[in-house]
Amino acid sequence: MGSEDMVSAEASASELVSRGAQIYTVGSKPLRVSSEHLRVGDTGFATPIPQMLPMQILAYEIARMKNLDPDHPRNLAKAVTVL
Numbered sequence: 162m163g164s165e166d167m168v169s170a171e172a173s174a175s176e177l178v179s180r181g182a183q184i185y186t187v188g189s190k191p192l193r194v195s196s197e198h199l200r201v202g203d204t205g206f207a208t209p210i211p212q213m214l215p216m217q218i219l220a221y222e223i224a225r226m227k228n229l230d231p232d233h234p235r236n237l238a239k240a241v242t243v244l
Contacts, residue, residue, distance in 0.1 A: 189201065
């Protein structure tokens, strides 16, 4: 993430924290307002690839905790167009 992107992410995260949110980050370095951080090394252009797995697992576990079926999300047709 470039320095401009980090500044933008930090500002957005700070706004969420001010509203009571906890911030969980995944990457090579945490935001200053991160509640928890999972460090994934910087591998250059391929950096997003190892970051995807923990985020997919997190999304899956949140869906299961909310008793949602992650394989059949509601309103998917409204967000996705099949070409």
